Amino acid sequence: DQQVKQNSPSLSVQEGRISILNCDYTNSMFDYFLWYKKYPAEGPTFLISISSIKDKNEDGRFTVFLNKSAKHLSLHIVPSQPGDSAVYFCAARWKAGSYQLTFGKGTKLSVIP
Amino acid sequence: DGGITQSPKYLFRKEGQNVTLSCEQNLNHDAMYWYRQDPGQGLRLIYYSQIVNDFQKGDIAEGYSVSREKKESFPLTVTSAQKNPTAFYLCASSIGGQARYEQYFGPGTRLTVT
Numbered sequence: 001d002q003q004v005k006q007n008s009p010s011l012s013v014q015e016g017r018i019s020i021l022n023c024d025y026t027n028s029m030f031d032y033f034l035w036y037k038k039y040p041a042e043g044p045t046f047l048i049s050i051s052s053i054k055d056k057n058e059d060g061r062f063t064v065f066l067n068k069s070a071k072h073l074s075l076h077i078v079p080s081q082p083g084d085s086a087v088y089f090c091a092a093r094w095k096a097g098s099y100q101l102t103f104g105k106g107t108k109l110s111v112i113p
Numbered sequence: 114d115g116g117i118t119q120s121p122k123y124l125f126r127k128e129g130q131n132v133t134l135s136c137e138q139n140l141n142h143d144a145m146y147w148y149r150q151d152p153g154q155g156l157r158l159i160y161y162s163q164i165v166n167d168f169q170k171g172d173i174a175e176g177y178s179v180s181r182e183k184k185e186s187f188p189l190t191v192t193s194a195q196k197n198p199t200a201f202y203l204c205a206s207s208i209g210g211q212a213r214y215e216q217y218f219g220p221g222t223r224l225t226v227t
Contacts, residue, residue, distance in 0.1 A: 105155040
């Protein structure tokens with residue numbers, strides 16, 4: 001049973017517009033959420049994170065929103081750039097003390113020039 | 114220059130052979146991880162280690178083995194018992210403890226078994 005779900009396998013956005021990537025989770029024991037960006041044949045790179053005690057975290061063009069009651073988080077990229085084209089993974093950490101992360105299947109973002 | 118090194122980038126093996134994937138980090142991180150990625154799938158955890166000489170099975174440990182004799186190194190052996198070994202393998206590390214939780218990934222090794 002998938003505990004972290006990214007229901008959109010792909011997303012296309014025009015350059016300069018907003019990209020919104022969504023992630024849903026089922027386990028209320030997750031206490032920390034992260035977004036990773038991955039280019040083909042490379043390892044993922046950390047993008048931005050948010051603790052479950054917050055509802056928003058912003059870093060430059062990237063903002064993550066967390067809605068705990070809906071068990072939903074989203075990553076906003078404004079403005080989108082062609083270099084943002086990659087697969088984005090949502091990940092969540094158990095509260096139990098392990099360092100283990102649970103990843104979603106990813107959303108492939110294509111930013112069209 | 115700190116980071117995680119995985120070698121080789123591409124690896125080819127015959128079915129029935131064991132193969133060991135290398136992972137080295139010079140970030141002084143306590144925790145290290147191995148993931149597997151298949152097309153259209155997220156990252157699935159194979160094994161992780163929070164400290165030297167200790168490691169735990171992840172979600173898909175069958176057919177794999179690891180060792181953690183040094184803080185810097187966490188090699189993964191794909192044994193002949195692994196039914197579908199062809200995949201992209203990623204090693205990661207993190208500071209652990211009460212510090213930030215992000216994991217830092219290596220460039221990956223693509224293993225092809227025929």
